[in-house]
Amino acid sequence: MNADPADQLRLLDLQAVDTALAQLTHKRRTLPELAELTARATTAAEATNRLIDAQTLVADIELEQRRLENDVDTVRTRAAKDESRLQAGGLPARELEGLQHEIVSLARRQSSLEDDLLEVMERGEQAESDLAAARTHEESVRSEISELETRRDASFAEIDNTVGQREPQRAAIATALPGDLLALYEKSRAAGGHGAAMLRQRRCEGCRIELSGSEVSALRSAAPDAVVRCENCRAILVRTTESGL
Template identity: 70%
Template sequence: MNADPAVQLRLLDLQAADTSLAQLAHRRRSLPELAAITEHRGRLTGLEGAVVDAQTTIADIELEQRRLENDVDTVRTRTGKDQARLQAGGLPPRELSGLEHEIATLARRQSTLEDELLEVMERGETAADELRVATAARDEVLDEMHALEARRDEAFGEIDAAVAGRTPEREAVAAALPADLLALYEKSRSQGGTGAALLRQRRCEGCRIEASGSELSALRKAEPDAVVRCENCRAILVRTAESGL
């Protein structure tokens, strides 16, 4: 394939645009905020689980507390009725003895229930503290993640703007090139990542390897309009006065 040296030189402009676009794409994929957001999402999932667990524990404790409070009220009501009967007097000795025994039993039952209720209330306070800690930690991570997402979106905006500015330049250069030369450039870029590279002092600027032996001899013999490629990275070699041939 042959192409005017001036046309071949435009390949470097195309490569510069593609390199810039590739760098922008890499930057978009590798923003430090992306990894930080992923890490924060993992932490947030764990903390949200801790909040839900604490809320569930509190709900269970509140249910148990209401049950115990109802039991205490029932015992108190029953004790009050028994004491009223006792104070009213006029009971047969056997019934009086049974009533006194029941009042004593109810007193022990009430004491046990009140101890259980106190323990449940203490567990409720502990669970409430755990919920406050988990909620505060979750909210802090959530605020940090929102800040990271804002920085990510700002960086995405800058990158997208740069891509939007660079893409028309790339398209204009590509449109001005002969179709066969552009096709070879795209093939070279797909093979080694570099479509075209300057040959400077016998060194390919794409792979940084110096031509020698038969490759160097072939480059020296090639006509100025011949399209030549690097034997190592397969990039189109653009020859200029700097090529050192």
């Protein structure tokens, strides 16, 4: 294939824009905030589970405390009723003895329940403290995620704005090139990453490999409008005054 040397030189401008666009795509895909957000997502899930567990424990303890309080109230009510009957007098000896025994039993039961209630209330205080800590931790993680998302979105916007400026540049350069030369450039770029590369001091700027003596000789004898390609990376080699030929 032959192409005007000026058109071949424009391929370097096109490659420069494509390299910049590829770098922007890579930057967008590898933003530090993305990795941090992935890590924070795991931390957030753990924090949420910890918060749910703490909330569940507090709710269970509150339920147990209400049950014990109801049991204590029931025992107190029954004991008060028995005490009133005892104070009223007029009971047969056997019933009186049974009533006194029940009052003693109720007192023991009440004492046991109150001990249990005290222990549950202490556990409840600890559970409330743990819940507050879990909630603070979860809110802190969510705040960090929100900050990371803000930074990520700002970086995305900056990158996308730059891409929006580069793409018209690429279109203008590509439109001005001959169709067959542009097609070869796109084919080369798809195969090796570089569609075109400057030949600088006998070295391909695409793959950074120095050409062999036979390759240099072939290039020296090639017509100025001949389209030549690197034998290593298959990029179109653009010859300039810096080629060292």
